[in-house]
Amino acid sequence: MAADKMKEKLFNKLGWICLTIFSVLAAIYMIAIYVFKLDSDQISALTNLFLAFATFTAACTAVLFFTDWREQHDKSISNQFAWKVIDSFDLFDISFMNFLKSLDDLEKKIENPQSFSDELKNLDRAALILLIETKSMKFNLSNFRESLRKYSVYSSKEDWYREQEEKIYDLFLNLNLDHLEKNDSKHIISGIKSSLDKITPQIYYFEHEVIDKLINQLKSKI
Known part of the structure; x- marks a missing residue:
């Protein structure tokens, strides 16, 4: 039971961290496009930043789900x-x-x-x-x-x-x-x-x- 509660807290914390980072990056992206009028190269760099974040999030989620599956097995x-x-x-x-x-x-x-x-x-x-x-x-x-x-x-x-x-x-x-x-x-x-x-x-x-x-x-x- 204690382990299940710990995993639940970990998932919740990861979710809030991902949501916060995504919101910040989305805000930066919108400001960069509509306020600072960045050119295509700069927008491409921001896009790559989003992709890197998505890759990192997917890796963290995969590790957590694999650990959970192994424990259940x-x-x-x-x-x-x-x-x-x-x-x-x-x-x-x-x-x-x-x-x-x-x-x-x-x-x-x-x-x-x-x-x-x-x-x-x-x-x-x-x-x-x-x-x-x-x-x-x-x-x-x-x-x-x-x-x-x-x-x-x-x-x-x-x-x-x-x-x-x-x-x-x-x-x-x-x-x-x-x-x-x-x-x-x-x-x-x-x-x-x-x-x-x-x-x-x-x-x-x-x-x-x-x-x-x-x-x-x-x-x-x-």
């Missing part, structure tokens, strides 16, 4: 990468929600074995499948990290990205539950729930401190 690319960040996080968040649902279903089967008697023999297998879902989350998290990196490059936010990358790396480590791969569903569930105490606030951070702020920035540019 850069903003457009940055916005595209911002949406990719949001989309990649949505995929990660969906995989996390599916993971929580699978975890909840598995807990219900263990807590109420009489209601799921036919499925109890597959509990350990279901628990291992749950761990496989964490690999899907890590894959989506890697895509989110890469989208965030590209956005930071085009938005000149490399320092900010390095801070986020550290947090992503911590989350990635907490999602690494390979050490739980044992044929014991209760052991797996216990380990997962322990890790969730760290994972959940980390995901909450990205959702509110990164994604929500990006969305608000994009809305403010519409």
Whole structure:
């Protein structure tokens, strides 16, 4: 917003300067012709002065419009990468929600074995499948990290990205539950729930401190 106001002031100032110079030159031209009765060579010199002024004005205007176009183009690319960040996080968040649902279903089967008697023999297998879902989350998290990196490059936010990358790396480590791969569903569930105490606030951070702020920035540019 501040940059837009600055450009508006610059355009207004340039317009007034050009109008003032044009008015002065026009007055000089009229006085030269009708008052001082200049000859053709002198009038030609004044005409060349007008042409020089027109060339200068056109050059200034071209520079301003080119700068404005370049800034708009850069903003457009940055916005595209911002949406990719949001989309990649949505995929990660969906995989996390599916993971929580699978975890909840598995807990219900263990807590109420009489209601799921036919499925109890597959509990350990279901628990291992749950761990496989964490690999899907890590894959989506890697895509989110890469989208965030590209956005930071085009938005000149490399320092900010390095801070986020550290947090992503911590989350990635907490999602690494390979050490739980044992044929014991209760052991797996216990380990997962322990890790969730760290994972959940980390995901909450990205959702509110990164994604929500990006969305608000994009809305403010519409």
